[in-house]
Every structure is written in C-alpha cells, then in structure tokens.
Amino acid sequence: MTLITKATRSFLLACLIALAVGGVSCFWFLHKIMDNEASEQLLHEKEQVEEYVNEIGVLPKRWFSISDSLWAVRTHPPVPMVMGDTVLFSTVQKEYLAYRQLSFGIATLNGYYQVNIRKALYETQGLKQALLLAFSGLSLVLVGLLFFINYRLSRSLWKPFYRTLDTLKTFQLAQKEPLKFRRTSIxxxxxxxxxxxxxxxxxxxxxxxxxxxxxxxxxxxxxxxxxxxxxxxxxxxxxxxxxxxxxxxxxxxxxxxxxxxxxxxxxxxxxxxNGQFTDAVELDLSSLLSEKIDLWEPLIRDKGLALHQQITPNVRLNIHKLLVDVLLNNLLGNALKHNQPNGSIRVELTQNTLILSNTGPQPTLPVDQLWERFSKGSSRTDSVGLGLALVKQIANTYHFPISYHFQDGWHRVQLSFNIS
Structure with missing residues (x-):
C-alpha cells in the first residue's frame, strides 16, 4: 500500500467517523429542540385558556383561536396536570400517528372542567427525517469533495518524494556519477x-x-x-x-x-x-551442465563412483557465464570430495530445478551452518570451506531458492530458478 493510499484511507475513515458522530449528534439535538418546542406550545396554549377563563369566567367557545385540537369535559376536582405521548389511528392516512397531549383541570363559572390539548408529532418526525436526509446527502457530497481535494493535494505534495525514490532505485554502487535529484521547494x-x-x-x-x-x-x-x-x-x-x-x-x-x-x-x-557481475546473458544450462559433467567424469570414474544423470534438454537461464561456471564446478566438486568409496552421484536438471545428490557420511555441522564461510561438513584438509558459500551467494544474487538436506546417506542440494 502506497503512502498516499494509506493517508487517503485514513482521511476518509476519519471523515466517515466524524460524519457519523456529527449526524447522530445533530439528529439528537434536533429531536430535543422539536420535542421541547411541542411541549412549550402545549403549555402556552394552556396559559391562553387560563387567561381567557380568568378574564371571562367561562371556557372559550371558539377553540380554533387557541388550538386546532382542544376539548373540555366536566368533572370533579382536582385534576392533575398530565403531559404524555400517545398514538391514534388516522382514518385518513390509514395508520397510527404520534401525538402529545396535555390534560389539566380548571374552574369556571359553569363548573369544573378537564381541558385536553393535543398536538401532532408526526409532522415534526417527517421534518426531522427530511432534515436528516438533507444533512446526510450534503455531508456525503462534502466528504467526497474533501476526499478528492485531499487526494489530489497529497499527490502533488508527495510527488517530489516519489521522484526521489525513483531516482534512488537507479543507484548502483559501481556507478561513477553521483545521484542527481530533481529540485523541490519543500x-x-x-x-x-x-x-x-x-x-x-x-x-x-x-x-x-x-x-x-x-x-x-x-x-x-x-x-x-x-x-x-x-x-x-x-x-x-x-x-x-x-x-x-x-x-x-x-x-x-x-x-x-x-x-x-x-x-x-x-x-x-x-x-x-559488490554486484560486479551484472552482465547476465541467456545460456543453455543443459549444454553447459553436460560439458561440465564430461570434464569431471574422469575424476569421478577414477574415484570409483557411479554417475547417474538426467538432463532435460534446452533449459535456458539468464545468468553471468563466469558465475554459472563457478556454480556448477563447486556443486560437482562438493559431490566428488564429500563422497564415499563405491559411492554415487546423481545429477537431475528440469525446467525449474537443478538437483545434485551424492552419497557420503553425515555432515558434522548443522545444516544452516553449511552455507557459511569456512564451514566444513567434514574433516577434509583439501577443502577451504568456501564452496557452498559461493554457491549460496550466486543463488542469492539471482534470487534462486536453494536448499540442502541429508537423508538415508544421501546429500541433496536443490537449486530452483525461473526460466526466462
């Protein structure tokens, strides 16, 4: 994941979290404001009724001048003031709708009455939903615009950094000229x-x-x-x-x-x-291996060893000619040196692997130490302990996986490679 992608994703995540928190908070505040407004309107209408009764002495005959939903029922005192929410079925809209109702008692010249004032809440719910949708849509558009601006701005600001990385990728230890970076104002x-x-x-x-x-x-x-x-x-x-x-x-x-x-x-x-062998060419590994085996075969026969080879023809590989020569010589030389009387050597080459196996005593060192310099798997005096280190270094140079293991009296070195 690139730096710009990581930063843009973090910015987008932060915006979405802020949008969610802001949306929920706004909806909660809007709900509280409208809820308080409905209660205050009912209390205001109650005050209007009480002022009218105190002035005239009777309940008003035209309720619509005070509220669109008000009625009174004669009762016995006292009647406590009660405010609560309820739902009623609407025959027009064919569904249950939310209301807030205030009930209180009042004494008039005509007797004691329970006055009920009702206010619809479903209208404010629709308004809240509409405002929430409008806020969400506007916020998403704003986040998208900020996301685009942030992405374009980040690309522009970090362009010198990526140019520097591209220039750094071309650096070679053996090059004579110093690196030249493009100038930047940052x-x-x-x-x-x-x-x-x-x-x-x-x-x-x-x-x-x-x-x-x-x-x-x-x-x-x-x-x-x-x-x-x-x-x-x-x-x-x-x-x-x-x-x-x-x-x-x-x-x-x-x-x-x-x-x-x-x-x-x-x-x-x-x-x-130090990377001084950079001139890799496409070579016929099958032919080179066969030639090397022909050169080593007299020594192998003189030592009384049996040689078995299975070489797939026309296996081609991109590698420096000197390094492949060193690689094959060291692998064949190790198979010859670290063998046993009347032993055997097997050479197998396929399109993807080169395997050299030979009989011999079990190595005296752990497997992971055999690739190190001056490490010897036997007590032979004619070995300087650098053969497998060279093989390992060549394999690492070309990113060829290499492995070694010993089983049932056989040493097995396997080199894997990608065919161009």
Whole structure:
C-alpha cells in the first residue's frame, strides 16, 4: 500500500467517523429542540385558556383561536396536570400517528372542567427525517469533495518524494556519477535529498576503496604464493631428500595451494557481493551442465563412483557465464570430495530445478551452518570451506531458492530458478 493510499484511507475513515458522530449528534439535538418546542406550545396554549377563563369566567367557545385540537369535559376536582405521548389511528392516512397531549383541570363559572390539548408529532418526525436526509446527502457530497481535494493535494505534495525514490532505485554502487535529484521547494524533501546524496556518495567511495583494496590485496597475495609454490616445486626435485623432508615439502605445497584457492574464492565472493557481475546473458544450462559433467567424469570414474544423470534438454537461464561456471564446478566438486568409496552421484536438471545428490557420511555441522564461510561438513584438509558459500551467494544474487538436506546417506542440494 502506497503512502498516499494509506493517508487517503485514513482521511476518509476519519471523515466517515466524524460524519457519523456529527449526524447522530445533530439528529439528537434536533429531536430535543422539536420535542421541547411541542411541549412549550402545549403549555402556552394552556396559559391562553387560563387567561381567557380568568378574564371571562367561562371556557372559550371558539377553540380554533387557541388550538386546532382542544376539548373540555366536566368533572370533579382536582385534576392533575398530565403531559404524555400517545398514538391514534388516522382514518385518513390509514395508520397510527404520534401525538402529545396535555390534560389539566380548571374552574369556571359553569363548573369544573378537564381541558385536553393535543398536538401532532408526526409532522415534526417527517421534518426531522427530511432534515436528516438533507444533512446526510450534503455531508456525503462534502466528504467526497474533501476526499478528492485531499487526494489530489497529497499527490502533488508527495510527488517530489516519489521522484526521489525513483531516482534512488537507479543507484548502483559501481556507478561513477553521483545521484542527481530533481529540485523541490519543500524544505523537508530538500533535507532528505541532501542527506541521501551525502550517503550515496560515501557508499560509492567506500565501495571503490574496498574494491581497490580487495583487488590489490589479492594480487599482492597471489604473487608471493606463486613464488613460494614455484620454489617448493624446485625444492622437491632436489636430490638427497629424506622421506620426512619430502613429506614436509608436500604438505607445504598443499597448504600453499589451499591458500591460493582461498584467496581466489574470497576475491570472487567479494566481487559477487559488490554486484560486479551484472552482465547476465541467456545460456543453455543443459549444454553447459553436460560439458561440465564430461570434464569431471574422469575424476569421478577414477574415484570409483557411479554417475547417474538426467538432463532435460534446452533449459535456458539468464545468468553471468563466469558465475554459472563457478556454480556448477563447486556443486560437482562438493559431490566428488564429500563422497564415499563405491559411492554415487546423481545429477537431475528440469525446467525449474537443478538437483545434485551424492552419497557420503553425515555432515558434522548443522545444516544452516553449511552455507557459511569456512564451514566444513567434514574433516577434509583439501577443502577451504568456501564452496557452498559461493554457491549460496550466486543463488542469492539471482534470487534462486536453494536448499540442502541429508537423508538415508544421501546429500541433496536443490537449486530452483525461473526460466526466462
């Protein structure tokens, strides 16, 4: 839900609540006013009758000069004054109608009488209903007009904010030019744009510094490692070396190789996290996977492993060529390294999933830790613990859900993707 929609809904809800409360309050006040007016008219007519009797001594013969509904009945005193509401059936309108009636006693020269004055209430009820409908209609029109004005005004006021968001969405860490926001006359949005400009400029500078440091560090580390490896290769060929010396030199060569692989993997991870692989192209994943399996098959056979593959042809995927190469190599390499004698490897590719399964011992780490850097599910020394971290980072880059689980002696990694 957008900010404008949320604000407009809140405004509309507030208006409707105010309209309901105001309508009920107005109707109640109108009812009280008309109710009091009816009672006051009856009391006024009573006073007129009493003034006439006090002046003349008898009841008036022409009642219509005082009230349109008045009659008197001779009775015995005393008669208390009573005012109440009643309903009477109208033969004209064929329904029961509401009235208010006032009864009181009065002494005349001709005797004691009970005077009854009646006033119709249904007329005021109709007036109240008409006024209520008029108020409701006018209020709805007013709320609709205010709703429209508020919506248009909100769109106009918040337009610089949404323009700022659209500009911010285009921001890339690797871009050379700073973000350029459209100018606005609203002080708060000016402050927001100024702070965003400072923040993105600082991010770009930090990114460039990190990128330069990573590349330089990788280069500076790779050169001495290559020199060490070269010298060790020469040293191991020297004559008159003892068995113990050969073993130590072999361990050093293996350690240097692991350091070189770790350096390369960390550099690759950093580049992926920094979004440096943006040139995705449509690739034939089926053909690439088949080629990789052909390259890895001799190693798989040498280790005495059975290979089962089921590859759906013409599965195409939008991804960077180097990253898909790293992805497949790490998945196949893990299936080979973490296997068991006379084990098996299964490769399945469908239009929506890539599944690699292999036999092997149960991992020594919890499943959720296997994706972390330098986490090893076994005690092998030839693994630097970055293979699955690379796979996970590549999957996250392209929003491919990936999962791992171990069951019945089988490791299973499943990668899901959307086909373009």
């Amino acid at each position: 002080t708060e949005f000016q402050t927001l744009q100024s702070n965003l400009t400072k923040l993105t400029n600082q991010l770009r500078q930090d990114y460039q510094s990190l990128k330069t440091f990573t590349e330089n560090a990788s280069h500076e580390l790779q050169t001495p490692l290559a020199v060490i490896a070269s010298n060790l290769d020469l040293l191991i060929q020297a004559p008159n070396l003892t068995e113990e010396q050969l073993e130590r030199i072999g361990n050093l060569i293996e350690t240097v190789g692991n350091l070189s692989k770790m350096n390369h993997s960390l550099l690759l991870l950093t580049k992926i996290e």
